[in-house]
Amino acid sequence: NAGVMQNPRHLVRRRGQEARLRCSPMKGHSHVYWYRQLPEEGLKFMVYLQKENIIDESGMPKERFSAEFPKEGPSILRIQQVVRGDSAAYFCASSQTELNTGELFFGEGSRLTVL
Amino acid sequence: AQSVTQPDIHITVSEGASLELRCNYSYGATPYLFWYVQSPGQGLQLLLKYFSGDTLVQGIKGFEAEFKRSQSSFNLRKPSVHWSDAAEYFCAVGALGAAGNKLTFGGGTRVLVKP
Numbered sequence: 001n002a003g004v005m006q007n008p009r010h011l012v013r014r015r016g017q018e019a020r021l022r023c024s025p026m027k028g029h030s031h032v033y034w035y036r037q038l039p040e041e042g043l044k045f046m047v048y049l050q051k052e053n054i055i056d057e058s059g060m061p062k063e064r065f066s067a068e069f070p071k072e073g074p075s076i077l078r079i080q081q082v083v084r085g086d087s088a089a090y091f092c093a094s095s096q097t098e099l100n101t102g103e104l105f106f107g108e109g110s111r112l113t114v115l
Numbered sequence: 116a117q118s119v120t121q122p123d124i125h126i127t128v129s130e131g132a133s134l135e136l137r138c139n140y141s142y143g144a145t146p147y148l149f150w151y152v153q154s155p156g157q158g159l160q161l162l163l164k165y166f167s168g169d170t171l172v173q174g175i176k177g178f179e180a181e182f183k184r185s186q187s188s189f190n191l192r193k194p195s196v197h198w199s200d201a202a203e204y205f206c207a208v209g210a211l212g213a214a215g216n217k218l219t220f221g222g223g224t225r226v227l228v229k230p
Contacts, residue, residue, distance in 0.1 A: 004158070033216065042119075042205055042220035043159075056217060091158060095216050104216050106151075106158040 002027065004107035005074075006092050012113045019079040019086070021110045025094030032075045033104065034067060037089040049075060082114045117142040117208050119221035127227045128196050136191040136224050138206030147209035148189040149218065150180055154202045162204075165189065176200070201228040 005024040013019050025032050030051050035043040036059075048056040049069035060067065064082075069075040079086055089111045093104040118141045128134050140146055147166050151159040163174025170182040180191045189206060203225045207218040 031216070035220075042121075042222045043207075043218075045217050045219070048217055093159075093216075103161055103164070104218065106160075108156075108158040 004092055004094050004105050006090075006107035006110050008110060009108065010111050010113070012115065013082050014115050015083055016081050019082050019112055021077040021079075021090050021092075021112070022074040023077070023092030023094075023107060024074040025092075026096075026105050029094035029096050029105070031095045031097070032069050033093040033095075034075075034077050035091045035093065037091060037109070039088070043091060046077075079112070082112070084114045087112055087114045117146065117210060117219045119206050119208050119219055121204075121206055121221035121224050123224045124222070125225050125227065127229060129229045130198055131195050134191075134193045134196045134200070134226065136204050136206075136226070138189045138191065138221060139187050140189065140206070140208045141187065142208055142210075148180075148182060149207040149209065150174065150178070150189075150191050151205045151207060151220075152176075152202050153205065153223075159205065162191070196226075196228055198228050198230065201226055 007022050032049045034046040036046055037043045045059040047060050047067045052071050064080045066078045089109045091106050091109045093106045095104050120139045122137050149164045150162040152162050153159050162178050163172045165172045165182045172180050178193050182189050203223045205223045206221040209218050
């Protein structure tokens with residue numbers, strides 16, 4: 001019974017390159033969330049997606065960041081032209097329902113290092 | 116907007132001693148409250164949650180938390196810690212009525228267990 005799968009677990013990029021982070025939710029879950037954890041900080045909400053729809057992107061930086069959750073395949077968080085400040089752990093979570101009484105299941109995170 | 120404060124950044128406790136982690140929240144209505152644990156290099160695991168009803172909530176691994184509306188607190192406790200409890204603990208609040216399971220996290224409390 002696979003949980004939330006994220007890859008890559010670790011990613012190193014040079015400034016100006018692109019980073020793509022992938023997330024496969026738990027089986028049967030159609031709601032995906034991305035959170036960012038900066039060093040020594042808590043998790044900050046970035047975006048909430050359902051299949052083919054962005055529901056809430058209020059936590060996404062206005063530039064260089066985008067997210068998608070296509071009908072087929074994993075959710076993708078894309079960071080263009082990365083800068084050192086993008087270095088962080090990016091966590092994906094999924095839930096079975098949109099109700100906020102439902103539990104969020106987190107992946108193990110993708111740790112991005114920008115050189 | 117909701118917020119979560121965890122006043123203690125680090126706590127050191129001896130194995131077998133009791134542990135209490137503080138969490139204060141700010142939210143205009145009845146909150147949904149959660150405690151998550153994160154082991155080094157891992158994702159987040161849900162320890163317990165409070166939605167309604169009994170204000171003393173039992174969780175996994177021997178943890179419990181008490182919701183005190185008058186103090187806007189949701190402190191986490193364990194009577195006797197084990198070395199395996201060394202981890203970072205995050206308190207989070209969910210928004211009632213909002214779309215999805217968007218959570219606001221506190222900054223975390225890192226627990227070190229001495230032998």
